[in-house]
Amino acid sequence: MAEKRIMLGNDAIARGAYEAGVKVSSAYPGTPSTEISEFLAKYDEVYTEWAPNEKVALEVAAGSCIAGVRSMACMKHVGLNVASDPLYTLAYTGVNAGLVVVVADDPGLASSQNEQDTRMIARSAHLPCVEPSDSNEAKEYFKFAMELSEKYDTPVIFRTTTKLSHSQSIVELGDRVTPEDKVYERSVPKYVMMPGSAIGRHVVVEKREDQMAIDASSFSINKVEYNDKKIGFITSGIPYQYVKEACPEASVLKLGVVNPLPKALIEEFCKNVETVYVFEELEPVIEEQVRSWGISVKGKECFTKQGEYSANMLKKVLVGCAGCNFEKAQTPARPPILCPGCPHRSTFSVLNKLKIHAAGDIGCYTLGAVAPLNVIDTTICMGSSISLLHGMEKAKGKDYIKNWVATIGDSTFLHTGVNSLINMVYNKSTATVMILDNRTTGMTGHQEHAATGKTLKGEDTYAIDLAELCKSIGVPNVITVDAFDVKEMERVIKESVASDILTVIIAKAPCALLKGLKFTSKCYVDTEKCKKCGMCMKIGCPAMTKNEDGTVRIDETMCNGCGLCKNYCKFGAINTKEI
Amino acid sequence: MNIMIVGVGGQGTLLTSRIIGKTALAGGYDVKLSEVHGMAQRGGSVVTFVRFGEKVFEPVCEEGTVDVLISFERLEALRYAHFLKPNGVMIVNDTRIDPMTVVIGAAKYPENIIEYLEKTHKLHKIDAGKIAKELGNSKVLNTVVLGLAAKYIGFDKDAWVSVLQATVPPKTIEINTKAFEKGYEA
Numbered sequence: 001m002a003e004k005r006i007m008l009g010n011d012a013i014a015r016g017a018y019e020a021g022v023k024v025s026s027a028y029p030g031t032p033s034t035e036i037s038e039f040l041a042k043y044d045e046v047y048t049e050w051a052p053n054e055k056v057a058l059e060v061a062a063g064s065c066i067a068g069v070r071s072m073a074c075m076k077h078v079g080l081n082v083a084s085d086p087l088y089t090l091a092y093t094g095v096n097a098g099l100v101v102v103v104a105d106d107p108g109l110a111s112s113q114n115e116q117d118t119r120m121i122a123r124s125a126h127l128p129c130v131e132p133s134d135s136n137e138a139k140e141y142f143k144f145a146m147e148l149s150e151k152y153d154t155p156v157i158f159r160t161t162t163k164l165s166h167s168q169s170i171v172e173l174g175d176r177v178t179p180e181d182k183v184y185e186r187s188v189p190k191y192v193m194m195p196g197s198a199i200g201r202h203v204v205v206e207k208r209e210d211q212m213a214i215d216a217s218s219f220s221i222n223k224v225e226y227n228d229k230k231i232g233f234i235t236s237g238i239p240y241q242y243v244k245e246a247c248p249e250a251s252v253l254k255l256g257v258v259n260p261l262p263k264a265l266i267e268e269f270c271k272n273v274e275t276v277y278v279f280e281e282l283e284p285v286i287e288e289q290v291r292s293w294g295i296s297v298k299g300k301e302c303f304t305k306q307g308e309y310s311a312n313m314l315k316k317v318l319v320g321c322a323g324c325n326f327e328k329a330q331t332p333a334r335p336p337i338l339c340p341g342c343p344h345r346s347t348f349s350v351l352n353k354l355k356i357h358a359a360g361d362i363g364c365y366t367l368g369a370v371a372p373l374n375v376i377d378t379t380i381c382m383g384s385s386i387s388l389l390h391g392m393e394k395a396k397g398k399d400y401i402k403n404w405v406a407t408i409g410d411s412t413f414l415h416t417g418v419n420s421l422i423n424m425v426y427n428k429s430t431a432t433v434m435i436l437d438n439r440t441t442g443m444t445g446h447q448e449h450a451a452t453g454k455t456l457k458g459e460d461t462y463a464i465d466l467a468e469l470c471k472s473i474g475v476p477n478v479i480t481v482d483a484f485d486v487k488e489m490e491r492v493i494k495e496s497v498a499s500d501i502l503t504v505i506i507a508k509a510p511c512a513l514l515k516g517l518k519f520t521s522k523c524y525v526d527t528e529k530c531k532k533c534g535m536c537m538k539i540g541c542p543a544m545t546k547n548e549d550g551t552v553r554i555d556e557t558m559c560n561g562c563g564l565c566k567n568y569c570k571f572g573a574i575n576t577k578e579i
Numbered sequence: 580m581n582i583m584i585v586g587v588g589g590q591g592t593l594l595t596s597r598i599i600g601k602t603a604l605a606g607g608y609d610v611k612l613s614e615v616h617g618m619a620q621r622g623g624s625v626v627t628f629v630r631f632g633e634k635v636f637e638p639v640c641e642e643g644t645v646d647v648l649i650s651f652e653r654l655e656a657l658r659y660a661h662f663l664k665p666n667g668v669m670i671v672n673d674t675r676i677d678p679m680t681v682v683i684g685a686a687k688y689p690e691n692i693i694e695y696l697e698k699t700h701k702l703h704k705i706d707a708g709k710i711a712k713e714l715g716n717s718k719v720l721n722t723v724v725l726g727l728a729a730k731y732i733g734f735d736k737d738a739w740v741s742v743l744q745a746t747v748p749p750k751t752i753e754i755n756t757k758a759f760e761k762g763y764e765a
Contacts, residue, residue, distance in 0.1 A: 006604045006612070031616055110615065134611075134638075167638035168600060168612035244636040312641040326642040326661040331654060332686030334678035336588065336623035364621060372683045445616065537682060542622050545677045555676075557708070557717050 007171040009164040012135035013102060014039035016142025021177045022046055022072050022100075024064035026057040028415065029444040030076030031111035032165040033104035037074055038447075041456050045176065050447055050456045053382070053415040054079035058086045058101060062155075065099040066191060068182035070146060074102040077118050078381065082416065084121065089193050090155050091125045092201035097182045098149035100142065101127075102158045107281045108308035110162045111443070113362065113381060115306065117282040122157045122259040126209045129157040129259040130221070133240040135169040137221075141256055143177075144221055148257075152208055159258070161281065163238045163308060213260035221256025224269055231318075232273030234266065234286055234297070238309075239279045245311035247318065261289055270295045277302065281309050338367050340543040341512035341519070341560025343483035344436055347407070348373040349539045349564065350489045356403050356497065358434075359392070361385040361417070363409040364443045364511075365436055372540040376407065383408070383416030389431050390424050398430045402497050405432045405505075410466060411441035411449040418469070424502055425474040432496040432503045435466055436483070438511040446514060470504045477501045483509035486567050512560050521561035521576040527551045529573035536565045536574060581640040582629040582732065585659045586651030587676050588615075588622045591721035594746070595649070596627040598725060602734055602742045603631035611638040624655060624678075649728045651707075651721070652676050653692040660696060669702045670728045672720065703727060703765075710761050719751070719758040726762020736763060 007015065013036045017025065025048045027037040041048040051057035054075040061073035075083060080103050087101065106112040122129035128148055132141040138160065145156040189197045216222060232251035233243045236258050243252055253269040255261070270276050270290070278287040278299040287299035302317045303309065338345045348368040351358060352375050360366055360376035361384060369376035378388055385406040393401045408417045413435050424431060441447040448454040453463035470478045477496070481489050489507065496503040510517055523543075532550035543558035544565060554565070554574075566574045582599060586592040593614055600612045608631040615625045628639045645663050649670045650656035656671045663669060671693065680686040689695075696702050707723035722743070729739045740756060747755045 004604070006600050006610055008614070035616075163613065163638060166614045166616050168597075168610070168614070169635075169638065170604065170610060238638075241636040241638065310639065310641060311637050328661050329657045329689075331658040332678055332680045332688065334587065334622075334624040334654070334658075334680070336621040337679050339589070339621060367621065371679070371685070443621075540679055540683065542676075542679065542682070545682060 002172045002174065004170055004172050006168050007135045008035060008168050009135050009138050009160060009166065010035035011039045012138040012171050013142055013158070013160065015171065015173065016139035017072055017100070018043045018046060019139065019174050019176050020143045020146040021070050021179050022146070023069040024061060025049070025072045025074060026051045026060035027074035028052070028054045028057055028079055029441050029447040030079050030104070031444055032106060032162040033074055033076045033079070033102065033160070034444045034447065035165070036102060037456060048456050050449060052450055054083040055085060058083040058090070061099055061101070062086060062090055065095045065097050066184065068097050068184050070098045070179065072100045072102060075104070076112065077103055077105045077116050078112065078114065079103070080118060080121060082382070087121075087127070087155070088125045091127050091205055092193055092198055093191050094153035094204070095149055095155060096184060098146040099155040100145045100149060100158050101155055102160065104165050105159060105161045105282070107161055113379065115282060117285060118157060118159050119258050119285040120283055122159070123285065126205050127155055127157050127259070128152070128212060128257060129159050130256060131159045131237045131258050132164065132256070133237050133254070134164070135167075136171045137256070138164065139171055139174075141221060144256070152212055154208060159237070161238055209260055213263060216257050216260055216262035217265035219257050219262065222262050222265055223254045223256070224265070225252045225254065226272070227251050229272055230274045232269065232276045233279045234269065234276060234290070235279040237281070239281055242309050242311045242314055243279055246314040255286070258286065261286060263293065266290055267293070267295065270297065279303065279309070279314065335370065336367060337540065337542050338364060339512050340541055340558050341562040343438055343507065343509035343511070344368060345373070345539055345541065346483050346486060346509070346562070346564050347434065347436055347489065347507045348375045349568070350486050350493060351375045351405065352538075354490065354493060356405055356493065358405050358407045359385040359388040361406075361408040361412050363412055365407060365409060368407070372538050382412055383420055386417050386420035386424060386433055389433070390420065390427070390429050393429060393431055394427075398500060401431055405434050405493070405497065407434045407436055409442065410435060410437040410439065410451055411447070413466065414450050414464070418473070421470065421475065421504070422473050429502045430500045432493070432505065435504060435506045437466060437506050437508045438514075440511050440514055442511045442513070446511065466506055475502055475504050477503040478506070479503065480506045480508055483507040484562060484564060486564070512562070519560045519579070521563070521578050522556055522559045523554050523561055523563060523565055523574055523576050524556075525552050525554055526573045526575060529571050531571050531573070535570065536568045539564055539568060541565060580631050580647075580732065581645045582647045582649065583640050583645045583659065583662050584627045584629070584649045585655040586625055587655065588625045590651045591718070592625055592627055592651060595721045595725050596629050598739075598742055598746050599629045599732065600631075601746065602739055603629070605738060605742060606734055608632060609635045611635045613638040624658065626659065647728060647731050649724060651724060654678070654688065656696060657689060657692045660700065663700060666701070668731045669696060669700045670724060670731065671696070671702060671704045672707045672724050673704045674706070674708050703731075705762065705765050707762065711758060714754055714757055714761070716751075716754050719754055722755045722758035723762040726759040727765050729759070729763060
């Protein structure tokens, strides 16, 4: 009997890629997709890498699929925006060996800046989109997606969502298939997308999608479960589980392929069932298409376009609210915060003191926007901090940004920040950019990148020197400071924002959660000397609390001994001790 | 059986839920777990669910359906108490971690949480941090809590211990086993 394991959705997707014979995978980390690449990296048979961004990752996967091996790229939903340039045209070229693009959506915004729906992109790019509803399906449907890619000569989008990626269920392991590599044949009309070729390929794309829409009604992963024919649901992915939980008696049309839709199958289902609900998180992608065929269904007038769904939510709509209102206690919120010993806190404490605004970016340091640090004013997308600040200067002149900096992490800088910095150099910026270099991709759980000296597989490699990189593109003033040296940091920031010279300050200190990092001291408060002024609490360290008498206490188990709090005590009440 | 594990990011709730899930799998059940990764892990309020039975659909527990609520911190127990069934059991690690809203004075940490919850719920509290410290590694507090919860979840003690030993890093098997025993006996 096959081995059964309980697996995270992302682990199962990686297993699916392994069993499907994927040989090359490229990705950029992003919650909730990150672990897929980390799990896949454990299989020796698969080459896996972190690319600097999703566009690069998809192009790498495209190259390897054209060369003839089964390939995959992996990213979060907003990463697909970065990769959409190659994506839309890869729909035209098609593939040689199979190409699956795994995209993880985040309904409910567990760790993202928006709630966009990848199925909309699949539709507009005319790409098939496959969506599983548990870990075992994640593995099996991946293999289906790979077959689909080769059968129809198209990249396939494999959509997951946070709840699927980060929930575990039972998986039956299978063996890896090892198909022969495809032979590469030069074909200008297929692979060189100049207008003359692309005109022809666009015809192919439309025909392919029409054919697939017909064939989809007999795809094995589009399934009808007839029960009570008074009520039925068209659904896919995790929402299918909510339907089964809330309405086990209902009929269900469960879609494994959510683009293109199986028109004939849906028409038949809706003919046989009295009232049909379309139960889909985020956008009314299925609902609007079904309605456009003249079929009456219920959908977004009952269910929201925002956040994650649940079985209770469905029950409330169907049977009203009896017995589903629960009294919640009033409790103070516990939002995420920078960790004890986080170097970003040190940097932000200086910026806060100097009353400097920051154009922020995507990473843990986005938390510098909230109290008590209150430094970051804007966060849009990866790499945007630098370009936003440049726009501000061009709008209002160089004096306007004398109390502004851009703050961006090391991994984010290499993702798309460097392009924006090139723009600053080229277009005569006088701004100050701070690269918060903590030697890792922090928020997503510590992934290597091009400046860490290690690959995804854990091998040693060249580590790009961020200071040299900035100098080489022409930044006239590049300064590296220790992120915990607040005096020097203050001096450097004051000088840079006042000057008319484009400056990059690299604030360096490792992430406090980095593996292998040893902490050798702890901070403690001498309560005799503590004047209860609360100045040290302004840095917002979660290891610090007030005793009932107003003196400050530092939790020994939480403190990482960074000593930042010491700098903010005028009375010498905070000391460090070796451990 | 519906189990909910709540705490503060970084307290080791994930490992706890995974051990419960594996033990249920070994017991022949269908199992689903739901976890939290990414930004919420950074010191925020974190929630994991474990569900097992003949067949499990939804990977999360709905309000009012939880059999065993395991809380690694007092305030988090209060925050999620409404998820418990009327006769459900609450395991609370008796410790206080102030959220930033309290640290900066924007909110007050509620007083007498345990006493308040005990009035309406079957509650078993434990000072797991103290026990873990006495064992010599404050990080195994999650295993102490697991040991206590295991009694209420069911399965043989040996089944728990063998999954625990197969899951934790080899170097920590001994101390984790001791921590589990301490919780189980509490």
